Amino acid sequence: MTDAAPVVTRFAPSPTGFLHIGGARTALFNQLYARGRGGRFLLRIEDTDQARSTPEATQAIFDGLRWMGLDWDGEAVSQASRVARHREAAEELLARGGAYRCWATREEIDAARAQAAAEKRPMVFQSPWRDADPATAPDAPCVVRLKAPREGETTVEDAVQGTVRWANAQLDDLILLRSDGTPTYMFAVVVDDHDMGVTHVIRGDDHLTNAARQSLIYAAMGWPTPTFAHIPLIHGPDGAKLSKRHGALGVDAYRDMGYLPEAMRNYLARLGWSHGDDEYFTDAEATAWFDLSGVNKAPARFDFAKLADLNGRHMRDADDARLVAACLDLMARQGRPMADAATQARFAQAMPGLKLRAKTLVELIETAYYIFATRPLEIDEKAAKLLDPAGRDILAKLTPSLAAVTDWRSAAIEAQTRAFAEAHGLKLGAVAQPLRAAATGRAVSPGVFDVLETLGRDESLARVGDQTG
């Protein structure tokens, strides 16, 4: 089917906290879908719940989306700013008989529901005011309810879930306007999506039932329903709902754990969506490939191991200077003092070897210990073993050879060290390992001769000297 109507999608988070991982993926899917088709991707903040919405949370969502590299078209819409329009739409529906005022009290409703539950019937509240004579109305604030059909069924053609049906008897006369005159989420979404020209509503599976309710509103308003696509939720590694313990962190937490935004996008796109066997891809590829038909129906578990693997691959392909900047930035957030220019230069020089050995920026920073540390180095346990008396003895003997290297570069240092090892009937490893331990304080590092070159002749010799007394 090819129609001329441009695709318009939107991400509509409620500002009650940070942007969590599930929301980030929903936004991603919406962006991929729209941009892949030359359409527009909009952002709307669902702040109709005054009590729970905060400006800080709204800002956190903006920041989170930006860090994730998700950018919406135009200005973000505040749902709360549109209450006049919501009220107007409700009045229109009221005038047309598609809605009615209801004075039922909270107690009456609760009692009716309890009754229904006891009788094992659906707990839908049937308001006595649906067909009551308005003249009998009390002089009290009331709510506006949709006059939903009680017979027949409502079906939703979902782009991911397929055709889903509900008996209308299961759907109640939902509240459109609260007794204080503010719109409910259920009503505001429909009015806003319609007014904003949204053609595809891509959102979490938890909204599937809402699609039925909202369909009823669309029908009552006489508006065409958009295409719905309910994507499965993300679960924690244990299969349970995402909790703070595992993945339900703000995206800023992932930034602090050292993940790259492009890796997050890649991982999140692949979680619940597939394009054949493709695992590692660019944003351009994802945009070109993404389609609702490739979205899975079952919930997926969040797997840090796979995220880490993807992150490692994206780091290897990332620009060195950018990684340096990202690491420095992360270190600053970790409260570390800013490294001086010379150290930063050494860091940049070592980056090719460093990024090959890390899955996250945090790991990368850890393996770069030897660059940021100052003498005397803190020798870890494994390095200490390498620096046993025998190891120190070898280093002591190696020192003159090392000191004789005038052209302090990796290749020259290596040649000299190999010559030394051969002359003493030692395997290269027997010399290189203690050398690495002395130079880095660790048993693991990039190629030791590269490390030495990065450190420079004086610093290198001094570190070896620290171990040979």
Next chain:
RNA sequence: GCGCCCUUCGUCUAGCGGUCCAGGACGUCGCCCUUUCACGGCGAAAACACGGGUUCGAGUCCCGUAGGGCGUACCA
């Protein structure tokens, strides 16, 4: 309680009736490469939830069962 959705290796998934004694990726375990670790290469173990149908033939279609999830608000 009622309604809806889901169910392929530990995890993410491919599979859209026969080419599947089920393929890829992560993870795990071996081996190789090697100054360490990584990278890279090679290899291994590892799944169609269960039971009925339909069909010449089912991972693929239908119905049950079990398990999981979501919803059931004057929250979003």
